[in-house]
Amino acid sequence: MDQADRQEKVSEVEVIKRNSRHLRGSIAEELANGEPSFTEESRQLLKFHGVYQQDDRDLRAKLRKEGKDKHYIMMVRARIPGGVLTPDQYLQFDRVTDWYGGGTLRVTTRQTIQLHYVLKRNLKQAIRALNDVMVTTLNGCGDQVRNVIACAAPVADDVHRELREDVLALVDKVGAKTRAYHEIWLDGEPVAGTPDEDEEPLYKDVYLPRKFKFGFAIEGDNCIDVYSNDVGIVAHPEGGHVKGYTILVGGGMGRTASMKQTYPRLASPLGYVPRADLVDACVAVLTAYRDYGNRANRRRARLKYLIDERGLDWFRGEVQSRFGRLLADAPDLVWQDAHDHYGWHPQGDGRWYLGLFVENGRIKDEGEFRLKTALRAVVERWRPTVHLTTQQNVILAGFAEADRPEVEAVLRSHGVRLAHEWSRVMLNSMACVGLPTCGLSVADSERALPQVLPQLERIITGLGLADEDITIRMTGCPNGCARPYISDIAFVGRSPNKYDVFLGGDFLGRHLNKLYKELVPLDQLAAEVEPVLAAFAREREPGERFGDFVRRKGVDYFRELNVGLSS
Ligand code: SRM
Ligand code: SF4
Numbered sequence: 001m002d003q004a005d006r007q008e009k010v011s012e013v014e015v016i017k018r019n020s021r022h023l024r025g026s027i028a029e030e031l032a033n034g035e036p037s038f039t040e041e042s043r044q045l046l047k048f049h050g051v052y053q054q055d056d057r058d059l060r061a062k063l064r065k066e067g068k069d070k071h072y073i074m075m076v077r078a079r080i081p082g083g084v085l086t087p088d089q090y091l092q093f094d095r096v097t098d099w100y101g102g103g104t105l106r107v108t109t110r111q112t113i114q115l116h117y118v119l120k121r122n123l124k125q126a127i128r129a130l131n132d133v134m135v136t137t138l139n140g141c142g143d144q145v146r147n148v149i150a151c152a153a154p155v156a157d158d159v160h161r162e163l164r165e166d167v168l169a170l171v172d173k174v175g176a177k178t179r180a181y182h183e184i185w186l187d188g189e190p191v192a193g194t195p196d197e198d199e200e201p202l203y204k205d206v207y208l209p210r211k212f213k214f215g216f217a218i219e220g221d222n223c224i225d226v227y228s229n230d231v232g233i234v235a236h237p238e239g240g241h242v243k244g245y246t247i248l249v250g251g252g253m254g255r256t257a258s259m260k261q262t263y264p265r266l267a268s269p270l271g272y273v274p275r276a277d278l279v280d281a282c283v284a285v286l287t288a289y290r291d292y293g294n295r296a297n298r299r300r301a302r303l304k305y306l307i308d309e310r311g312l313d314w315f316r317g318e319v320q321s322r323f324g325r326l327l328a329d330a331p332d333l334v335w336q337d338a339h340d341h342y343g344w345h346p347q348g349d350g351r352w353y354l355g356l357f358v359e360n361g362r363i364k365d366e367g368e369f370r371l372k373t374a375l376r377a378v379v380e381r382w383r384p385t386v387h388l389t390t391q392q393n394v395i396l397a398g399f400a401e402a403d404r405p406e407v408e409a410v411l412r413s414h415g416v417r418l419a420h421e422w423s424r425v426m427l428n429s430m431a432c433v434g435l436p437t438c439g440l441s442v443a444d445s446e447r448a449l450p451q452v453l454p455q456l457e458r459i460i461t462g463l464g465l466a467d468e469d470i471t472i473r474m475t476g477c478p479n480g481c482a483r484p485y486i487s488d489i490a491f492v493g494r495s496p497n498k499y500d501v502f503l504g505g506d507f508l509g510r511h512l513n514k515l516y517k518e519l520v521p522l523d524q525l526a527a528e529v530e531p532v533l534a535a536f537a538r539e540r541e542p543g544e545r546f547g548d549f550v551r552r553k554g555v556d557y558f559r560e561l562n563v564g565l566s567s
Contacts (some may be wrong), residue, residue, distance in 0.1 A: 003551075006444075006474060008298055009296055010158075011296060011297065011298050011451025012563050013143070013208055013293050013298065013334075014206060014475065015045055015178040016041050016044045017044075017045075017143065017205070017206050017207050017453070018043065018205055018206050018231060020045050021180070021181050022178040022179075022199050022200055022205065023045050023048045023049065023176070023178050023181070024178075024180040024183070024184070024519050025040070025041055025042055025045040026039070026042060027046060027049070027134070027184050028047055028129060028183070028184045029140055030042050031120070031123065031124055031184070032293075033355055034098060034121075035064045035120070036119070036120055036121075037053060037070075037072040038071075038120070039122065040292065044525065044546075045085060045142075046138075046159075047142035048138070048141065048143070048144060048176065048207070048279045049127075049140070049142075049180075049181055049184070049185070050076055050077045050078060050079065050136075050138060050139070050140025050141055051074050051075070051076055051123065051127075051137065051140075051141075051403050052074065052076065052077070052078075052129075052141060052439075053072060053073075053074055053262070054072070054073050054075050054437050054438070054439050054493070055071055055072050055073060055439070056069035056071045056073055056117075056436055056437070057435055057436040057437070057439075057441075058435070058436040059071045059101045059318040059436075061303070066519060069123045069482045072119075072120060073102075073116065073118065073119065073437065074116065074118040074119070074120060074123050074485060075114055075115070075116050075118070075139055075437060076101070076113050076118050076126055076127065076557065077108070077112060077113075077140035078093075078114075078115045078130060078135050078136070078138050078140060079112065079138065079139045079140050079147050079149075079171075079175075079338060080111065080112045080113065080135065080147060080170060080388060081138065081148050081154050081165060081167050081171045082149065082150040082152070082168075082216075082385075082387075082453035083111030083112065083148065083149070083150070083389060083390070084152075084154075084164075084200070084385060084387055084388075085135075085385065085386040085388070086133075086188050086378075086385060087379045087383040087384065087385065087386065088133055088389070089134070089135050089386075090379050090386040091107060091134065091376065091379055091380065091500050092130065092135070092377070093105055093113050093115070093130070093475070094113065094127055094372065094376050094379075096129045096130060098130070099114050099122075099125075099129070099182040100115070100119075100122040100123075100126040100409040101115035101116060101117050101118050101126065102115070102116045102117030102118075103117075103364070103365075103372075104362055104363060104364040104372065105210060105363040105364075106362055106363070106374065106415060106433065107358055107360050107361035107362075107388050107389075107393065107394060108124075108213035108361060108388075108392065108433070109146075109361075109390055109391070109430065109432070109481060109482055109483060110146060110147045110213070110390060111147065111149050111150075111152060111389055111390045111391055112140070112147045112387065112388065114381070114433075115280055116433075116437050117197075117437075119330040124185055127301075128186060128498055131186055136181070137218050138176055138178075138181040139158070139175050139176055140145070140354075140507065141194060141211070142207070142211070143207045143208045143209065143210050143211060143212075144173040144176050144203060144207050144208055144211070144212065144287070145171075145175065145208075145212050145213075145214060146175055146212065146213050146214070146500075148162060148167055148170060148174075149214070149215045149216065149224050149229075149390050150164070150215070150216035150217075150224065151214075151216065151217055151218055151223055151224055151541060152223070152340075152341060152387040152389040152390070152395055153221075153223075153341045153345075153353075153387075153395070154347055154353045154373045154385065154387050154389065154397035154398075154553060155347055155348055156347045156351070157240070157348050158240050158241050158242075158347045158351035159218065159235065159237045159240065159241065159242055160218075160233075162241060162242040162275070162487070163216055163235050163242060165219065166216070166235075166242070166245075166275070166278055166279070167216055168169030169278075169279050170214060170278070170279055170282055171314050171329065173202075173279050173282075173283060174202060174214075174282065174283070174286060176200065176203060176205075176207075177199060177200050177201070177202075178199055178200055179187075179199065180531035182346050182554050183387060184329070190356065191415070194553070202283070202290075203290070203507070204290075205451050205536070206290075206295070208286075208289065208290050208293065209289070209290070209293030209294055209295045209298075209301040210293065210298060210302050211302075212230050212289065212303065213228070213230045213252075213284065214229060214231045214233060214253075214282065215228075215229070215230045215231070215232050215233065215236050215237065215390075216233045216234075217232065217233070217235070218234070218235045218237065219235065219236055219237070219246075219299060219333055219334065219335075219499065220334060220336050220337065220490070221232050221335070221336070221337050221338070222337070222338045222349075222508050222509045222510070223337070223339065223340055223390065223391065224339065224390045224510045225390065225483050225486060226248065226251075226267070226336075226509070227251045227266040227267045227486070227509060227510065228251045228252065228264075228267070228483050228509070229248070229251045229252075229267060230249065230250065230251060230289075230302065230303045230463075231247060231248065231249055231250060231282060231285055231303075232247070232248035232249075232251055232267045232280065233245050233246075233247060233248075233282075233380050234247075234248065236244040236272075236331070236332055241277050243271070243275060244272055244273055244274045245275065245278050245280075246267075246268065246269060246271075246272050246277050246330045246331060247270045247271055247272070247281060247330070248267035248268060248269055248271065248325070248330075249267055249268060249303060249312075249315065249412075250265055250267050250303050250304040250306075250307040250308070250315075250479075251265060251266055251267030251268045251304065252265055252267050252302045252303070252304045253266065253479070253480025253481075253483050253484070253486075254302065254479050254480050254484050255479070255480065256299060256478060256479075257487075257494060257500075259299060259479045259521075261299075261300060261305075261474060262299055262300070262481060264485035264486075264512055265304040265308070265510075266512060267315060267484070267510075268332065268508070269328050269330035269333075270285070270312070270316055270319065270328065271316065271327025271328055272326070272327065272328040272329065272330050273327060274330065277323075277325070279298040279425065280323055280325070281319070281323050283322075284319045284320075284323035285319050287322055288315065288318045288319050288322060289303045289306060291420050292310070292318070293306050294306065295346050295372070299421070299515040302480060307469045311422055311520045322332060328358050329480070333382075334423045334507075335508045335510065337344070337507075337508075338507055338509055339469070340355060340357075340389050340391040340427070341353075341395055341419070341427075342355040342356075342357060342393070342419035343355055343419045343420055344404060346511055347397060347398075350400075351397070351398050351399060351400065352396035352399045352400070352401060352403075352479075353384075353387075353395050353396065353398070353399070354384075354395065354396050354397075354399065354407065354420060355389075355394075355395045355419060356393060356394050356395070356396070356411075356416070356418070356419075356421045356423060357393055357417075357422050357426065357427055358371065358392060358393050358394055359426065359450065360429075360430065360446045360449065360450075361392030361393070361430075361433045362377060362446065363394070367415075368415040369414075369415040369416070370414040370415055370416070371414065371415075372407050372417045372507075373414055373480050374410060374413075374414035374415075374528075375394065375396075375484055377410050377414070378396060378407055378410055379396070380413065381410070382396075382398070382399060382403055382407065383398070384396040384398045384399060384552050385397045385398055391430060392430055405438070408513070414429045417498075418421065423460075423461075423466065423471070424456050424466065424469055424470070425453055425456055425457045425460055426453060426457070427451060427474045428469055428470060428471045428472060428475065429453055429471070429474075430471075430473045430474075430482040430483070430487075431434075431445045431446045431449035431474040431475070431482055432445045432446065432447070432474070432475045432476060432478025432481035433445065433446050433476075433481070434447070434475070434493065435447065435448050436478075438477075439475060440476075440477050440479060441476030441493060441495065442477050442491070442493050442494065442495055442496065443476045443477070443493025443495065443497060443498065443499060443522075444476060444497075444522075445474050445475050445476035445493060446476075447480070448476075448522055449472075449491075450473040450477065451455060451523075451550075451563050452491070452522065452525050452526055453472070455471065455508055456506040456526050459526060459529075459530050459533055459554035461535060463533055463534060463536075463537040464537060465533065465536070465537055468545070468546060469507045469545070470488045470489065470507070470547075471487040471488045471489070471505065471547075472487060472488065472489045472490075472491075472545045472551060473487040473490050474487075474490070474491040474492075474493075474499070475490075475491075475493060476493040477492070477493050478492055478493075478494075478500075480492075484502065484513075485502060485505065485512050485513055486505040486506065486510075486512060486513065487505045487513065488503070488504070488505050488506070488512065488545075488546045488547045488550070489501070489503055489505075489506060489513075489546075490502040490513055490514070491504070491520075491525055491531055492503070493516065494519055495519065497521055497522050498519040498520065498521055498522070499519075499520055499522065500515060500517065500518050500519065500520070501516045501517040501518075501520055501525065501528055502515055502516060502534060503516045503534035503555055503558065504516075504550035504551045504555060505547050505548050506545075506548070507546075507547060508544055511547060511551065513547070513550075514555045514560065515555070516528075516555045516559065517559075517562075518531075528562065530537045531558065531561045531562045532550065532561070532562070533546075533548050534556045535553075535558065536549050536559060537551075539553075
């Protein structure tokens with residue numbers, strides 16, 4: 001008997017999943033019905049296929065006034081394990097957004113690409129066009145394993161090669177297997193009668209209680225924010241190879257402002273496994289969550305709450321009994337870096353890679369700034385592999401040393417700056433999508449952070465802190481999509497134009513920050529944190545980082561300093 005049967009009342013989404021015949025529902029029929037939107041049941045199922053139904057929120061009020069329905073648009077999210085694309089795959093995204101989407105590409109915090117503004121009537125063609133180059137959208141969203149992330153640095157050594165092999169082995173094991181995807185989007189032959197029971201050996205007919213996230217880091221480099229994943233996997237290199245992995249469990253950022261029983265949590269150490277055992281151990285974690293996760297209350301359905309409710313020791317026992325072996329103790333982890341691999345670096349095979357900063361992940365052409373065209377030109381000419389990072393940036397890999405000046409010239413001629421030409425404030429910033437596409441946003445994010453950062457750049461430079469790495473993240477609601485609760489400074493949307501300010505995370509992603517001020521208007525955000533930055537410049541200990549300083553002093557200390565500003 002699994003958890004779904006043990007709980008008396010399960011949420012509506014559970015019923016939809018169970019009755020969907022492995023995610024078929026009536027999606028195929030609705031795709032052909034000429035309507036601009038899907039039914040609620042199909043909306044839920046579409047997420048598993050990588051599609052969110054949205055509406056253009058900039059148009060909502062106007063359309064309502066005119067007595068018209070919402071302008072429905074679909075967001076399509078691909079699954080790109082470890083963020084790696086061949087040149088042809090990247091170029092297909094570039095074309096598909098022009099053919100069927102809004103003309104931009106959005107690199108996400110889980111190193112995939114989202115297309116926005118796809119109309120329902122173009123959805124099938126868009127998904128097929130991506131599949132033509134072997135990119136799937138299955139597993140993009142929904143109650144299943146989401147895009148598996150990994151350090152994006154394209155280093156040509158055995159450690160990175162082995163890590164990549166393990167990422168792909170895990171994806172292969174835990175990816176959804178339903179043939180519904182093929183049937184609906186790629187015109188596969190429908191399976192006659194009821195789909196066979198073994199169609200989803202891991203997910204069964206109910207899938208997971210909620211989304212589930214795996215992330216791979218290499219010890220020392222926490223560029224992926226490993227502690228924010230349901231399962232963080234940390235590779236331990238020894239003698240030039242991956243010897244084994246530490247497994248961390250129960251990380252997550254999501255919270256709801258009005259619900260105290262929802263909160264961000266850093267993943268806790270579960271144990272250590274030799275490399276060969278990684279996939280089996282991950283399956284044991286996944287099935288323990290599948291069977292015991294909360295299927296009645298979706299707000300409390302993430303792994304982090306199961307672990308807090310039952311205890312880490314109970315969870316470890318459950319995993320070990322499924323795994324059939326004892327987990328070794330996890331070692332203490334040491335982190336030195338979390339930068340996003342910006343700039344030129346030798347790959348180790350005589351070739352070079354180039355890490356580019358993409359402001360809030362948006363690849364677009366706008367006026368003189370033509371990043372989308374520039375990337376297309378570089379990818380068409382030099383055919384680098386394209387590596388998307390978990391900090392919403394892009395790395396191009398495989399250049400000869402002699403290519404470098406010309407690559408730079410092409411980028412510059414399209415108004416694209418190299419990473420060293422951006423300030424650290426910018427390089428260490430991220431904003432989630434927010435308005436106008438995100439149905440959950442209560443405030444602008446991607447469109448708002450660019451208004452705040454120039455002010456913070458001026459303040460930080462004026463205080464002599466321009467060389468400090470201070471992470472600044474913004475989200476349009478408390479769900480945490482830009483992982484705000486582990487950044488040094490976070491602005492979290494609470495209501496239109498107002499944000500809660502959090503302080504005291506950590507550049508290395510090891511600490512949660514704390515609420516500092518509530519409901520601060522957008523135009524006062526920089527002024528609110530200025531006294532804290534000034535105190536840091538004045539009172540820090542030698543070598544102390546911003547987040548460490550804030551945690552040492554405590555946020556109350558700064559509230560007192562700052563009494564003159566909004567409270
Ligand atoms: Fe997210 C929901 C965008 C990474 C926590 N997220 C959404 C939706 C789909 C809104 C919705 O449900 O209708 C957003 C679509 C906006 C749009 O218009 O595109 C959205 N999330 C994003 C992206 C695109 C943010 C970005 O700017 O890059 C990221 C896509 C990741 C991907 O490629 O798979 C994204 N979301 C995250 C992360 C960060 C991470 O995983 O490293 C988190 C925090 C970690 C975690 O899962 O706890 C995150 N998103 C959420 C939540 C809160 C979940 C919770 O436990 O409460 C929601 C709301 C929900 O699921 O109900 C959400
Ligand atoms: Fe939307 Fe909120 Fe996620 Fe931002 S944090 S993308 S506003 S759900």
